[in-house]
Amino acid sequence: MTASTAAATPSTVHTVLGPVPADDLGVVSVHEGLLSVLPGAEYAYDITIDRAEVFERLERRLTEFRDAGGGTVVDATGMFHGRDLRLYEALSRATGVHVVASTGQGPEELLGGYFLTPQTNPPTPWPAERFADLFTREVTEGMVVPRVERRGSAGIVATTATFAGMTATDESLFRGAARAGLATGVPVSIRFGADAVADLQVVLDEGLTADRVVVGGLDRTDAVDAGAHLAVAERGSYVAIDHVGTEGGHHVTDKERIALVTELVDNGHAERILLSCSATGAAFGHDGIHTAYAHVLTTFVPALQAEGVSEDDVQRILVANPLALLTVKEH
Known part of the structure; x- marks a missing residue:
């Protein structure tokens, strides 16, 4: 085990460069993508991934985020969507921005056949305990660099349900993510399918406390x-307004997001709000979301303040809430 996978204390957060004091995180963007590759696209004849160009592009975007006041980016792409630990380590060193990487998979349609156990008849999903072991090892032993080694520990378990509704495989993923969170003390990030509250209940049924879960996509x-x-806030979980800057399609506008944040604050839930853009710094095989990582800080927060959200609540949302979520808990 390398130094970067050493056990963290309850006051630290797992980053790609090793555990850091939670108080060092600063302003956190809780759900972004650095390098996002649709599984299989790396083998396509018409796609070229120039690693030097990708590094320069991501370095520029992370530097903009840092210069706007940002301190930490959570890369929530999970295991098989382009996660590149050596790249993330180099970017963190070059920019001074902490990078928290994630383990996890989903939804079902983006899983490789191995994880669907197609050898069974009829095909059946991996049981939750197998997903739990897979994700737990990426926290306790380090994230896998395929066929080579393990490197830094995952700081969060991220999983997604099928948009039309949770499938049996998705449920195994969610239960496995919850069990990994319980075993390791890192939080769990879920993207719901058709019913946010029902999908949240799946992970809570595994015994994970609500304050260790962030539900993303709540600006759909x-x-x-x-x-x-x-x-979600009333149940004690974190509410991620995490497509800031994206308007149309399945998502509301930024003006409507401001109303969501204001409503949550007015109802006493300021301590449950998290913000991000779900931006993809470099996307291959899919369009990605090209909002700047800095957009929350340069555009959205000033608009929140213009609508009367206090500086204390802004700091709570940007700093205190993600610190509480990402801090590794005793287990």
């Missing part, structure tokens, strides 16, 4: 229409 139009942001 269907979630907003259902009042899921308030329901």
